[in-house]
Amino acid sequence: MTTIIPILGDQLSHGLASLRGSDLASSVVLMMEVAEETTYVRHHKAKIVLILSAMRHFAEELRGAGWQVDYVRLDDPDNSGSFTGEVERCIGRNEGSSIRIVEAGEWRVQQAIGGWRDRFGVPVEILSDDRFICPLPDFFAWAASRRELVMESFYRQQRRRTGLLMESDDTPVGGQWNFDKDNRAPPPRQRPLREPRRFAPDETTREVIALVEGRFRHHFGTLDSFALPVTAEQARALLADFVEERLPRFGTYQDAMLEGADFLYHSRLSTSLNCGLLTPIEVCEAAEAAYHRGEAPLNAVEGFIRQMIGWREYIRGMYWLEMPGLSEVNFFGNRRDLPDFYWTGTTDMACCADSVRNTRDNAYAHHIQRLMVLGNFAMLAGIDPAQVADWYLVVYADAYEWVEHPNVLGMSQFADGGRLGTKPYAGSGAYINKMSNYCKGCRFDVKKRVGEDACPFNALYWDFLDRNEAKLRGNRRMWQPYATWNRFGDSTKSEIRAQARRFLDSLEGAAPGWARAYS
Ligand code: FAD
Ligand code: DLZ
Ligand code: SF4
16 A cells, blocks of 8 residues: 655645655655646746756655655656656556645646546545645635735735734734835845855756756756755755845835846745745744844835735735636737747847846846836737736746736736736836836936837837726726826827837737747
8 A cells, every 4th residue: 555645846845735644654755857847838947957956856855854755857768748647657666556645836737636536546635735824715715705805905814814023913013014115215226235145056956957958958048047046955045145135125125126136135035935945934934033133124024024925825816716717818908929029138128128138047037027127018018918928937937827827917917807906017117217227228218208219118108008998997096197198188199109009010029939839
């Protein structure tokens, strides 16, 4: 009687529910490097290196802890290429009599797991992923009890649930739930003194890099500066480094952008969190402890904890609430192809060029680059949201559908018509100019709406409002921009429309198949 415990590439946590309470002697842990996962989109090379290297390290740690691990490598000639195929082979090799697995993070994988009982004729126990703080049934109950699914109210419930930054059951530390108004400073004059800690590739990672440079050489991105944590120990060192060096200013500069400052005061912890090397609760406790030691101010720590237990958990809940329909949403009916510069980085728009460069070099961009530069541009330009979502899923090392879909299709593209956000995150050049130093070095003039050197974001912003007036006019948070638009005279409106049209016509679409062509 052998229980097979499959552990997926984003489940690399020693406290995983399927390992807890399982018997070492009668269990076999199955870990599988499979083509289906490495190519369902053409992931950034760094994401594949991260997952495969972290999986190989994790398997060794499990063996060290006494587990019997059946590990299938990508280049194993008998590898079937899919989770289902590998579980089937593993049952055969080990006379498996039952399967114990933690629910998958993505809909498509969860669907496959749902078919295993019938296919293999053995009991399949699917456990909740309790690394997340809010169980999904609790999120669904919260959502069912609301008319509008506002993150802030969910976040307060999460503060009460965890007791993080709470004086008592209902009193937040500092007397306020949210210090966001202190968190909108323009960029600092200088970069942070020290970049986040880097982890030089060891022999295992170097072996995976060679595999990826061979088999996935046509995928987007470079590996020249690969330095991500691939073990829990390294991830904890990155967390300590963040708490010490950057957390104190995280809040203040949360929305700022500075050319060439790839990480600014951000934590860079999302890749480790999302594949399981860190748990959200340990990260929050480390930040809270820094506040209690007097080493980080409340606006920074509260802002960070809100991202972790508020946004991250709310986004995950929304994914499972809205799937499978979420993949198909297109509220504005946008059809334009994704511009080529999203892959090449070649554009005169300094903000977009720097954000794509960061994405290519580090498989990373910080939140405002993702939201107010690249996402904002795509929405204003009317790009097909499915192409936008594919791009985000490919290019970021922290991207899994559960977190990418709601952020891209909901928060950034408003393609869900406002289920997740109360209004579109649309901004003209003025917003980017306020929050960054990009415009100083740009060939476009951020103050101009029309003309050869006018900032494209300006005409696109007004054209977006104009095009979608019937869909947005009723939104009470859009009243002010429409009031401004309607004060423009007819000739100004026509000039703006013509400017936007000329610019959109000049955009080159990316070659089809970049995101989903199989290697
Ligand atoms: P920090 O700025 O240091 O924030 C701390 C942590 O808070 C992050 O590590 C992350 O775990 C969490 N967090 C903050 N905001 C969010 C959010 N909106 N959703 C979920 N978690 C959040 N995050 C991903 O993990 N994967 C994605 O694929 C992803 N795609 C995004 C796409 C768009 C269009 C946008 C606007 C945001 C996206 N995010 C995504 C959220 C956020 O941008 C990243 O989590 C963050 O930039 C990661 O960098 P960091 O670890 O330095 O974050
Ligand atoms: C992202 C990824 C990649 C690139 N490769 C693998 C893999 O070979 N084996 C694996 O178990 N997981 C991989 N992953 C992560 C999975 O895509 C992720 O675990 C599921 O999508 C979650 O549902
Ligand atoms: Fe971006 Fe416009 Fe500023 Fe150039 S001027 S950096 S395009 S916002």
